[in-house]
Amino acid sequence: MIEGLLPELEVIRKDFPILERTLAGGQPLVYLDSANTSQKPQCVIDAMVDHLERHNANVARAMHQLGAEASEAFEDARDKVASFIKAPSRDEVIFTKNASEALNLVANTLAWATGDLAIGPGDEVVITEMEHHSNIVPWQLLTERKGATLRWFGLTDDGRLDLSDLDRLINERTKVVSLTWVSNMLGTINPVAEIARRAHEVGAIVVVDAAQAAPQLPVDVTEVGADLLAFTGHKVVGPTGIGVLWGSRRVLEQLPPFLGGGEMIETVRMDRSTYAGIPHKFEAGTPPIAEAVGLGAAVDYLAAVGMEAVHAHEQAITGYALEGLATVPGLTVLGPQDAASRGGAISFEIDGVHPHDVAQVLDSRGIAVRAGHHCAKPAHARFGVQSSSRMSSYLYTTPAEIDALVEGLLYTRSYFKVG
Amino acid sequence: MTSAANQDLDALYQEIILDHYKNPHHKGLRDPFEAEVHHVNPTCGDEVTLRVHLTEGPEGTVVSDVSYDSVGCSISQASTSVLTDLVIGKSTDEAFEIHQTFLTLMQGKGTVEPDEDVLEDGIAFAGVAKFPARVKCALLSWMAFKDAAAQVLADPNASNPEESK
Ligand SMILES: Cc1ncc(COP(=O)(O)O)c(C=O)c1O
Numbered sequence: 001m002i003e004g005l006l007p008e009l010e011v012i013r014k015d016f017p018i019l020e021r022t023l024a025g026g027q028p029l030v031y032l033d034s035a036n037t038s039q040k041p042q043c044v045i046d047a048m049v050d051h052l053e054r055h056n057a058n059v060a061r062a063m064h065q066l067g068a069e070a071s072e073a074f075e076d077a078r079d080k081v082a083s084f085i086k087a088p089s090r091d092e093v094i095f096t097k098n099a100s101e102a103l104n105l106v107a108n109t110l111a112w113a114t115g116d117l118a119i120g121p122g123d124e125v126v127i128t129e130m131e132h133h134s135n136i137v138p139w140q141l142l143t144e145r146k147g148a149t150l151r152w153f154g155l156t157d158d159g160r161l162d163l164s165d166l167d168r169l170i171n172e173r174t175k176v177v178s179l180t181w182v183s184n185m186l187g188t189i190n191p192v193a194e195i196a197r198r199a200h201e202v203g204a205i206v207v208v209d210a211a212q213a214a215p216q217l218p219v220d221v222t223e224v225g226a227d228l229l230a231f232t233g234h235k236v237v238g239p240t241g242i243g244v245l246w247g248s249r250r251v252l253e254q255l256p257p258f259l260g261g262g263e264m265i266e267t268v269r270m271d272r273s274t275y276a277g278i279p280h281k282f283e284a285g286t287p288p289i290a291e292a293v294g295l296g297a298a299v300d301y302l303a304a305v306g307m308e309a310v311h312a313h314e315q316a317i318t319g320y321a322l323e324g325l326a327t328v329p330g331l332t333v334l335g336p337q338d339a340a341s342r343g344g345a346i347s348f349e350i351d352g353v354h355p356h357d358v359a360q361v362l363d364s365r366g367i368a369v370r371a372g373h374h375c376a377k378p379a380h381a382r383f384g385v386q387s388s389s390r391m392s393s394y395l396y397t398t399p400a401e402i403d404a405l406v407e408g409l410l411y412t413r414s415y416f417k418v419g
Numbered sequence: 420m421t422s423a424a425n426q427d428l429d430a431l432y433q434e435i436i437l438d439h440y441k442n443p444h445h446k447g448l449r450d451p452f453e454a455e456v457h458h459v460n461p462t463c464g465d466e467v468t469l470r471v472h473l474t475e476g477p478e479g480t481v482v483s484d485v486s487y488d489s490v491g492c493s494i495s496q497a498s499t500s501v502l503t504d505l506v507i508g509k510s511t512d513e514a515f516e517i518h519q520t521f522l523t524l525m526q527g528k529g530t531v532e533p534d535e536d537v538l539e540d541g542i543a544f545a546g547v548a549k550f551p552a553r554v555k556c557a558l559l560s561w562m563a564f565k566d567a568a569a570q571v572l573a574d575p576n577a578s579n580p581e582e583s584k
Contacts, residue, residue, distance in 0.1 A: 024427070356463055356492030356556065357432075364428040372463035380464070386490050387464045415428075416437070416493075 002399055004316030006309055013396050015041040015301075027366030030401045035184050035212060035345040035392030036370050037234045040298070044237060047297035048290045059289055060263060060280075074289050077296030078279070084299035085210075085229065086220040087246050094245040094252075094279045095287050099211040100134040102230035102245035103178075105282060106207055107138035109255040110176065111145055117175070117205070117254050121147035124173045126204075128153040128161055128190075129382050130183045133375045135209045139178060148175070155382050159186040159335035166198055174204040181213035181224070185376040185390070186335030187318070187342035189217070196225025205251060211235060215394065216314045216343050218307040227251045233291065238298030242291035245282070252278045259284035302395075310395045314344035317393040317402065321346055324406040330418065331409065334383055345392040347374065350409065352418035355389040361412040367405055430546035431553070432493065439497035439540065444504055449486035454570040458563040460555050465491030467499060469563040473511065473571050480511045480572065485564060494544075494553050499560035501540045511568060517541075518565055525554050 006012055013019050016039045022028055031039060051073055057066035059074045082090040096102040110119055119125070125139050129152050143150040151169060154162045161179075170177060177199040181192050196206040205227040210219060214231035221229050228251060233242040247255075257264055257275050261284035266274040275281045302310060319339035325331055330351035336342050350358055359371035370390045373380050380386060391405055448455075452470035459466045472484035485503045489496060502521075506514040521541055524531045529549035533542035547557045 354492035356465075356494070356553070360431065360550070360553070361428060364425065377464060386466070415432075 002316050002320055004312040004319075005399070006305070006313045006395060009313075009396070009398060012305065013398070015043070016396050017042055017045075019396060023366045030365075030367040030404045032391040032393060032397070032401065032405060033368045033370050034215075034394035034397070035235070035374075035390065037240070038215060038237045038394055039396065040237055040239065040294075041301050043301055044239065044294045044297045048239065048294040051290050051293040056290075058286055070289060073293050073296075074287065077292040080296040080299050081244055082246075084219070084303055085214070085231075085244075085246055086222065088222065089249060091278050092246055092249055092252060094247070094282045095292055096230075096243040096245050096282075097241060097288070098234070098243035099209065099230045099232035100243075102232075102243050103134050103207070103209065104138045105245055105258045106178075106228050106230070106247075106255075107142045109258050111142050112256045113254065114256075115254065117251070119143075119146045119148050119175050122173060123148040123175045124151055124171070125149070125176045125178065126151050126153070126170055126174055126199075127177075128179045129155050130159075130161070130186055130188065130190075130376065130379045131178075131180055132184055132209065132211065133377070134211075135178055135180060135207075136378065139176075149173075153179070155186075155379070158337065159183075159188050159383075160341070161188075161190055161195075163191075163195075166195070170195070170198045170202055170204065172202050174199065174202050176207060177204050178207035178209065180209040180211070182210075182217070182343040182345075183335070183376070183379070184212045184345055185347050185374045185379045185388070187345045187347070188336055189213075189341055189343055193223065193225045200225065212343055212345065215302075215310075216307075217311055221246050233295040233298065236295070236298050237301060238295035239291045242288045242295050244295075247278075249278065252282070257284075258282050261285045263287075305395060313395055313397075314393060315339050317397050317399070318342060318344050318346065320399050321391065321393065321402045321405070324402050325409075328406060328409045328413070330413065334385070334388055344394065344397075345390055347388040347390040349385060349388055350413065350418075353412055353416045355387045357416065358389045358409070358412050361415055362405070362408045365404070365408045365411070367401075367408050369405070427546075427549070431550060433543035433546060435540050435543035436493060436497040439500040440493040443496055443500040445484075445486060445500070445507065446488075447486055448488050449484060452484070452486065454567040456563050456567045456570070458559055458566070460491070460495070460559050462555065463492070465489075465495045465556060465559055467491070467495070467560045467563050469499075469560060469567055471564065471567040471571060473568065476510075478510055482506045482509055482511060482514050482568070487560065487563075489560065491559065492553075492556055494547055495556040495559045498541075498544060498557045501544070502560050502564055505539060505541060506564065511572065514568065515565070518561055521561055522558070524548060525557055 055069040057070040059071040208226040208229040210231040228247040234240040264284040334347045355371035452472045455470045467489040469487040474483045533545045
């Protein structure tokens with residue numbers, strides 16, 4: 001028995017109907033691509049169906065019973081998310097389309113900001129070399145548009161942030177530090193609080209990409225030192241089409257609106273408008289209502305299992321997987337080699353077999369992994385590789401599935417005659 | 420593993436493909452050339468840099484050389500190798516016809532019967548057409564070739580018959 005596994009693993013697996021399906025040739029599904037998107041428990045599916053079957057109406061603007069029910073369901077979801085990430089206030093939770101939109105909302109409104117948050121020539125934005133493209137490109141666009149400078153933390157050979165010049169990299173010119181909490185490629189868990197402390201010393205704001213952290217770590221937005229924090233619904237057992245931006249009231253109130261339209265206004269005249277308070281200021285148009293309901297059910301589900309327990313499970317599976325992968329000849333794991341400092345995503349290479357081909361052979365055995373650059377091309381370039389294969393686990397992953405992966409990789413080597 | 424899944428895998432990874440992957444033909448970047456293009460598959464990051472050298476012969480424009488440098492999976496590497504075998508020495512008209520035949524095969528979702536007379540080793544890619552995620556791999560260098568050749572044809576001054584002697 002591996003220590004740290006969820007004691008009710010078999011019960012949890014029963015909550016996820018897709019895990020029971022079979023693939024071509026009757027193969028059972030071994031889903032090891034949860035960092036890409038997670039599977040959904042029945043309660044999330046049911047919550048969305050129930051909403052659509054019984055409570056569907058637009059929110060905030062429908063003056064009838066269904067409208068009231070839909071609005072209440074939508075705002076309930078905001079409460080659930082606020083409690084999931086320990087937000088000091090529910091009004092600080094903004095629904096977006098996904099994590100990418102949340103990060104773009106921040107980078108765009110910062111481009112339009114005046115006063116303290118304004119960014120211009122001579123100012124610096126700091127990111128890291130292990131970011132997902134969603135936390136690189138918006139900052140490139142911002143700094144290019146404003147004549148500011150983009151800088152970044154490099155990586156050490158074992159896949160951690162190189163903090164040796166922390167104090168030089170984050171300096172009086174730094175206006176924004178934006179970094180991922182957990183790397184989707186290297187798996188590394190970053191010391192966000194330590195970096196945030198330095199950023200706050202110099203008056204910079206801290207943006208945390210929690211797309212990979214929210215699914216597997218207990219999140220406390222204040223403790224981690226974030227001023228803004230983004231995650232995406234579909235990786236926390238919720239639906240696609242919804243993401244979350246949390247921001248401290250102080251920062252959100254200073255930022256100008258993002259998209260203009262319905263819901264985000266206080267009053268509109270033909271010559272000018274005034275805006276609603278947070279969170280509605282940032283939620284123009286009809287929001288993803290059924291998706292919010294699904295996300296609310298999802299974070300409630302995770303909270304009921306307990307995020308400490310989910311984290312322990314991920315670490316146990318990751319440790320077991322690292323041991324298993326080490327038995328495959330010619331296999332190199334990218335990123336930290338100890339489970340304690342990483343999340344549940346392991347990217348690796350196999351000598352002589354391209355990641356696409358690895359994924360293809362595994363797929364023929366019902367094993368789903370990701371192959372490619374995982375939207376982290378600079379991090380791959382840092383390690384001199386063009387692409388990699390990635391297995392990623394979640395709260396429903398079993399040791400037997402890791403065994404199937406390891407066996408599949410040994411088979412892959414023999415299929416391509418490299419061993 | 421069930422045999423059905425294994426058959427699919429073997430249909431994809433024909434021996435011919437694995438042979439070309441292990442021993443690619445015409446690999447490397449060579450002079451002379453009139454156009455060089457760089458194509459990437461944005462989903463997986465596979466890349467090819469490809470050069471074409473066209474010359475004017477008595478029968479029209481001829482593909483005298485296709486040279487390349489590439490990184491990618493077995494399918495994309497093998498298809499580049501096969502491409503060069505098929506088009507080098509052909510007239511551009513013939514090369515574009517072969518290109519079209521290969522494209523039709525790849526986009527046929529496994530319903531197109533490959534023509535061995537035209538595609539030679541290229542018929543081994545018939546199985547790839549059943550794997551939508553891999554079609555882009557197989558087409559990467561073919562699209563690069565079409566692009567590069569079209570660039571030269573659009574700018575005839577770039578093609579220099581003297582240089583090829
Ligand atoms: C670290 C990280 N940031 C951002 C994203 C973007 O999430 P989404 O595609 O849902 O916007 C992802 C997921 O792909 C991720 O892993």
